[in-house]
Amino acid sequence: MSAVYRVDLDAFARNLRRVREAVAPAAHMLVVKDDAYAHGLEVLVRRAWEEGVRWFGAFDVATGAAVRAVVGPHARIFVWLVGGVDDLAAGVAADLDLGIGDEALLDDLATLAGGAARVHLKIDTGLHRNGIRPERWEGALGRTAALVADDRAVFEGIWSHISEASDADDDDARALFLAARHAARAAGLEPRFSHLAASAAGFARGEFREDLVRVGAFSYGIRPAGGPGEAELGIEPVAAVVASVTAVDPGGVHLDVGSLHGLPSTLSGRFDVATPAGPRRVEVIGATETVVAPWDDARTGDQIVVFGRGALHTATDLAEMIDTIGEEIALRVSPSLARVYTA
Numbered sequence: 566m567s568a569v570y571r572v573d574l575d576a577f578a579r580n581l582r583r584v585r586e587a588v589a590p591a592a593h594m595l596v597v598k599d600d601a602y603a604h605g606l607e608v609l610v611r612r613a614w615e616e617g618v619r620w621f622g623a624f625d626v627a628t629g630a631a632v633r634a635v636v637g638p639h640a641r642i643f644v645w646l647v648g649g650v651d652d653l654a655a656g657v658a659a660d661l662d663l664g665i666g667d668e669a670l671l672d673d674l675a676t677l678a679g680g681a682a683r684v685h686l687k688i689d690t691g692l693h694r695n696g697i698r699p700e701r702w703e704g705a706l707g708r709t710a711a712l713v714a715d716d717r718a719v720f721e722g723i724w725s726h727i728s729e730a731s732d733a734d735d736d737d738a739r740a741l742f743l744a745a746r747h748a749a750r751a752a753g754l755e756p757r758f759s760h761l762a763a764s765a766a767g768f769a770r771g772e773f774r775e776d777l778v779r780v781g782a783f784s785y786g787i788r789p790a791g792g793p794g795e796a797e798l799g800i801e802p803v804a805a806v807v808a809s810v811t812a813v814d815p816g817g818v819h820l821d822v823g824s825l826h827g828l829p830s831t832l833s834g835r836f837d838v839a840t841p842a843g844p845r846r847v848e849v850i851g852a853t854e855t856v857v858a859p860w861d862d863a864r865t866g867d868q869i870v871v872f873g874r875g876a877l878h879t880a881t882d883l884a885e886m887i888d889t890i891g892e893e894i895a896l897r898v899s900p901s902l903a904r905v906y907t908a
């Protein structure tokens with residue numbers, strides 16, 4: 566058997582329950598961008614729906630439509646990178662909730678044929694990624710109110726995204742968010758859904774939860790680099806890279822994964838894997854194979870869990886060794902490694 570990316574769906578379900586409990590009474594919006602953080606969109610979305618998740622979040626309309634195809638008409642699906650009038654039309658057709666962070670899209674909405682768009686207006690609270698700048702907010706509210714009056718839009722919510730890197734910055738962002746909501750109400754726009762937190766603030770900071778918390782990383786058991794551990798958060802890694810021994814020679818044991826499968830070669834010599842004879846160092850990560858320090862009785866076909874669930878190290882452990890974040894390691898896992906789902 567060749568190397569695979571093994572995903573434990575029951576562990577995923579336990580994380581979903583944990584997230585739900587941690588963010589309650591706010592609802593959990595499961596973020597499924599980047600192919601559900603490389604775990605495989607379709608299978609994870611289906612399981613999440615079975616587990617009672619009713620909100621999904623993705624970057625783009627195409628992904629939102631793919632989620633719709635899996636879960637059917639009753640889920641709410643929020644997307645936040647909308648690229649213009651065709652994209653808006655596709656989003657409305659797929660019955661998506663649209664994150665609008667660009668005033669030009671409000672003009673486009675006025676010209677759109679078809680049903681009313683469900684709009685979540687985004688205030689830029691400091692990240693400057695997209696979002697309506699505070700000095701333009703009043704104008705955007707006015708245009709939104711006009712769209713609502715014309716039945717071109719339904720005002721569903723206001724939202725933002727915060728860095729979750731410093732409590733002080735997040736507090737400043739929240740103050741801008743609350744001011745923006747106040748202004749929306751004054752303009753006659755009452756948001757049904759306010760949302761600004763992702764995993765970290767959603768767990769750690771109750772006042773950031775509002776109505777929805779957009780949780781990606783923690784749902785997949787990816788803890789923050791330099792932050793609290795899995796046990797403290799109550800989450801567990803869901804996925805593991807499982808490699809097979811392809812050859813044994815005096816220099817080492819060869820595994821069938823390498824940098825082309827997503828293992829950063831900069832991790833060569835930096836971490837151990839569990840073997841039947843105890844931990845052994847990963848000595849060289851090549852393009853298509855990895856050489857591990859030898860052990861007695863190593864055999865071709867043996868399976869070795871390289872990182873993730875059941876391994877000595879999680880994605881975030883490896884990330885910390887090379888000064889990055891767990892998502893970076895998880896998202897590099899190549900689509901060429903077959904996803905194998907266990908329960």
Ligand SMILES: *Cc1c(COP(=O)(O)O)cnc(C)c1O
Binds near residue numbers: 763764782
């Ligand atoms: C990625 C993302 C999230 C989820 O962040 P996590 O830290 O993975 O929970 C939430 N909201 C937006 C806008 C995002 O891009």
